Amino acid sequence: MNTKTASLKLIMLLALPSLVAAQNTSTVTYIPKHEELVYTFGGHPAKMHLTPGTTLITWTEDCYDGAVKSPNDVPSKVIPPGHDNPQTGPFYIDGAEPGDALAVHIIKLEPAREYAISSSFPGFGALTATSYTALLHEPLEETVWFYKVDKAKNTVRYQALKSKHTVDLPMRPFLGCIGVAPAAEEVRSTIVPEAFGGNMDTWQACAGATVYLPVNVPGALFSIGDGHLVEGSGEIIGTAVESAMNVTLKIELIKDAHLSWPRFEDDNYIMSAGSYRPLEDAARIAYNDIVRWIAANYSMDLQDAYELVSQTADTDLTQMVDPNYTVVVKVPKKYLPAGEVMNGMHRKLRTK
Amino acid sequence: MNTKTASLKLIMLLALPSLVAAQNTSTVTYIPKHEELVYTFGGHPAKMHLTPGTTLITWTEDCYDGAVKSPNDVPSKVIPPGHDNPQTGPFYIDGAEPGDALAVHIIKLEPAREYAISSSFPGFGALTATSYTALLHEPLEETVWFYKVDKAKNTVRYQALKSKHTVDLPMRPFLGCIGVAPAAEEVRSTIVPEAFGGNMDTWQACAGATVYLPVNVPGALFSIGDGHLVEGSGEIIGTAVESAMNVTLKIELIKDAHLSWPRFEDDNYIMSAGSYRPLEDAARIAYNDIVRWIAANYSMDLQDAYELVSQTADTDLTQMVDPNYTVVVKVPKKYLPAGEVMNGMHRKLRTK
């Protein structure tokens, strides 16, 4: 399906109780078979070991488990129960211990198919009754939109189903899911975002960004999935423009980082992500994290940092459809004191 | 630690990979050693098999993992990380399959120690900043109250620490935690209540009540813990009057019950429990469940059932401190049409 190195077959022998040995090479390619995909954060043995500093070339299936292949495939009927957001991984990062942070720099993200998919699910979405906002209404009709991907123009084509409207939307590919095994022995579904990252559905997890994740278990047990080509704020219908994805990442380790929640960094911003309900608590988590981060990193008074964030923050209301809602708060680096965050890890990882 | 039947030692051989064989006797006694306690719902092999119809005599440790033994033991220092709400179990209920429901009738609950404990945790509680309602305040001071248990008078003694006030509070013992393994391969911390039951912290789980739990995995993997002697609505400080507990339960199985959320029944009420955030979503879950339950069970029109619940429901705002908040909605049986719910299971299980 994708060309790979010779060592690939070896790593694909997977249900194996013992792990594939850690890679010494600086670049590793791993393309999972369908049966190797997993549907939880935590709860699965690592597929392979990766040494910090490794560049990983890999592939992710779409959120529909690859089961929706035509506009006539009704997701709720063709997806096996619990097979949402299949994950590539988990990967055991050598040396990662609780209290450390992973730094995952996303180098490249490209759609792996000629089409992408979006749909409404019954009982899922920001503008419908759901299993958690439980009401007496009948569910909205399940509907599937197929998008044609034009890689040359970097667009996908929106085509209304029961109306006359067609428009090309520019692609902004990102990983809807990026996470590690949760703390406290928990195992969470891949539809959930929380302190371990997971289904944050934020476009900030795009090429050029570095994602920092708290390590909760030895090896971190990192995984990715749920590639999105386009998504508006809120992801209100419950899905983005969903696609299998070719992915290139570089993974590093920061010892004793003691993050509480995921953070992001790109060339222009530092960012904190909160995922919970109600939405104001997700936002409080993110705002609180970035205020305390800035205060600690730059030796600023807490109220001075509070004021600085209050006047300079930009916010991505990434999704309000998953079991927890996600808010990403961004502060432009140009307004911060001189100096770097996270030991300059983003600068070191970014490629020119 | 507690005197028990002769067969006890046998069942206590536990870390064993193979399970103790299912019991044919109608009464089973199982008193866990400390190292047998677990700290998650799901994620652990069953400690023993139980045949539906079995009466289980057992014991639960307090929410402090038994580590707080005097007023000088500061919980956040003496409890090993993640060792909140230790569970007795899990038990594999023979024949239980996803879609079935467990019916757990609580026959007897008695405090197992002469004292009980309550405390405030830093960053936990309804009237403080928490890890999810993240604010810039300093945490409130961690404080421990010891309660003397008077079994003869059925009271515990509240003694203010920095004020002059002493008062005896009547005991109303219940299990703060009662649950099964979650759906979708999830494993959840024992501080969490959700659709699988868990840390619902509701006094409705008291002697004389029947708790119905949806079965998500073969065998259900049922467990209990977190005994409470007294608790007000909301459990606002984050803990009840907490105690190790001697427990007698009878467990039955209802095939193809297809519950979405836990339900309760006692001689006077049918009840539905919702656990989520925000609190109105927890309440919506419970109200929606009981309206649909009544409509389906009694062949009533949905709006007629909505109106009936609207005028007759009583509500227990059980706790708003755990990662999800819990609401239990109760409808008096005397206002319902003639007939039974859940195949009359509560009537069959209750003891005269």
Add this chain to the structure above:
Amino acid sequence: MNTKTASLKLIMLLALPSLVAAQNTSTVTYIPKHEELVYTFGGHPAKMHLTPGTTLITWTEDCYDGAVKSPNDVPSKVIPPGHDNPQTGPFYIDGAEPGDALAVHIIKLEPAREYAISSSFPGFGALTATSYTALLHEPLEETVWFYKVDKAKNTVRYQALKSKHTVDLPMRPFLGCIGVAPAAEEVRSTIVPEAFGGNMDTWQACAGATVYLPVNVPGALFSIGDGHLVEGSGEIIGTAVESAMNVTLKIELIKDAHLSWPRFEDDNYIMSAGSYRPLEDAARIAYNDIVRWIAANYSMDLQDAYELVSQTADTDLTQMVDPNYTVVVKVPKKYLPAGEVMNGMHRKLRTK
């Protein structure tokens, strides 16, 4: 419509720009004409002056503005826009100044008609999309239930419309609306509860209870309405069993009470009411108020009071349908230190 004293006609001359002089008599009867009813808290001149200590005999129209007179009257069509929850009042309480509290003791509440009404409104209710929880669903069908009132048996008769079920429900009459003019020059609709009281829809406002309301403007501008005969927790369909009501109250004034939110007292409980969204904030308001009230009134340490409330509070989730949701938290007096609250006002006002 109701038999009244001879002086009645006099007080009914009402649209008058100048106020009726304050009453020296200890009992005043005031039965409003329909055109004298008001639909806001604040924003209207007082209908009459009342001296503290006065017993007021009066009458309130039902929440439907009296416009629903048969099961065929569709509320959304027959009620003039904005004419929900008509109020009797406002009354100017002589001597009341901002910072004081009104103490309103409810002596008698009786249904004033032979029938009572409940209905679902489109876009209103706890289990439907609403104007604030705005979703894409079609509204549920508007439906009206008529209840026959049996004063001798103290019941109302629930009669299902599209199902076979009839049952008598015991009456527990209370005032859905009881409030004063808001602070900060605000005027609020009579469907809103907030710090000024208002549409709290709590059965705690029943005969035998004393309601304490913060005074925000000179004279307080007190009013009542929205009588309920029966209501379950949550008032989930959006209405209780609604009725015009004959009302007897006694009103007193407590100088410099500095309440933030309404409080209640009966022979057994002291209570605090919070009304806001999300529901946990309504609950926090009520819990925070009662903890601080107890700490201040009984000179208790704040954490000791927190613990005492945590173990003894009972809670009424009164409604989650109005623009703000209401929670009433109750602490039994028998668990409090010796002494009275609010200068013993409830004891003085209660009738044997």
Add this chain to the structure above:
Amino acid sequence: MNTKTASLKLIMLLALPSLVAAQNTSTVTYIPKHEELVYTFGGHPAKMHLTPGTTLITWTEDCYDGAVKSPNDVPSKVIPPGHDNPQTGPFYIDGAEPGDALAVHIIKLEPAREYAISSSFPGFGALTATSYTALLHEPLEETVWFYKVDKAKNTVRYQALKSKHTVDLPMRPFLGCIGVAPAAEEVRSTIVPEAFGGNMDTWQACAGATVYLPVNVPGALFSIGDGHLVEGSGEIIGTAVESAMNVTLKIELIKDAHLSWPRFEDDNYIMSAGSYRPLEDAARIAYNDIVRWIAANYSMDLQDAYELVSQTADTDLTQMVDPNYTVVVKVPKKYLPAGEVMNGMHRKLRTK
């Protein structure tokens, strides 16, 4: 009566019970005296009549009522109670009737002083306990930051108080408050945003934008205030960089527009604003409004519009500190079907 500057003094005689006559001229200048400012939406007689099509040149005081004049002026001590967010207005727009919409095009916004102010208030802000998220913590210390305004460079200077950090932030001036009299006879404080607009604190109300407001009362009773020079998403400390402002607006009327909530338009976006709690309800209001707006305006199927918004929306989490939280959802015009919204009003109003 007043063609601009010369006749200005005359219009400043304002407590007058009768209104200034409607203006025939196309440009009106109105600079309020301090005693003419108001502190509510609704509840005050109009200061003057304006004919649709009028350009209004005016001025607004800062949110501190102009009382904070040096870093030593503590806001909670120097501002008279209830004097937050003073409003210039209200203006009676001739011909405006309930069901119509005002279209307010903001032509110019400039800081009217050499300094601007930000501060934290005790019990106010996104990362503190507040009067509605009531907790047992002590309030954070009240703190005031003074910003020097550099009009030439279009910046304000952030200067940390207890840390070493100084940085210039680019100005993006906007009106924190823009609103009309509420529906249902309500009068709301100027710290509140709701369906009538009000204290939305969104930078989208900047020069070049058109704000559409639902008319609830004859004449609309439009007012503005609370100028902001800089503000981050969320306005988390409770204030932006606050300034008195010189303002030029053009006001038009759209008959029978039947808006439910405020909308905005600029050259690139159409936008809907929701203001409520919890934050997800504010967002639902805005998302629901823009989906239904697009479906109706472009004759699109509701689910097709839902999908289009889901993939293209951008969101401004404008503030989560006021009594209601505000979310503004934006959809780029370039992704919409051909055609205009609101009868092309923005195009007609915008200045080249």
